[in-house]
Amino acid sequence: MIVTDVSRFQAVLLNLVLNARDAMAKKGSISIEVRRLAADGQDWVEISVSDDGVGMDKETLSRAFDPFFTTKAPGRGNGLGLSQVRTFVEYNKGEFEIDSAPNKGTTIWLRLPAAS
Ligand SMILES: Nc1ncnc2c1ncn2[C@@H]1O[C@H](COP(=O)(O)OP(=O)(O)O)[C@@H](O)[C@H]1O
């Protein structure tokens, strides 16, 4: 369990899943995993979203979390999805991590403090 704003959390999860969908041409798989872990003297809930889509090159990856950065066609993306993810994680005193490579896919992990 985590203590957070549920509607913001839903928006974050939806953003990540929509990005995963957009990274796939026609088919592929998206995994959402949740686990509990202990690190740095506290309990965390880790949520990860993975896809096996196109992935990102280093240039895209370095800017992916910037507000208004998008590689999508006009009207298809506003570049605010990942910046909202970052804001959400920071506001909730959590951490995030990303791993992505061209043609390999993308995984994003969110770690949020577990409720006591
Ligand atoms: N799962 C993903 N696979 C490949 N590229 C991604 C993925 N998620 C995000 N990106 C890249 O990061 C950019 C920014 O993502 P985001 O902030 O959600 O904005 P938007 O989806 O509106 O473009 C995307 O345009 C895309 O280039």
Ligand SMILES: [Mg+2]
């Ligand atoms: Mg997006």
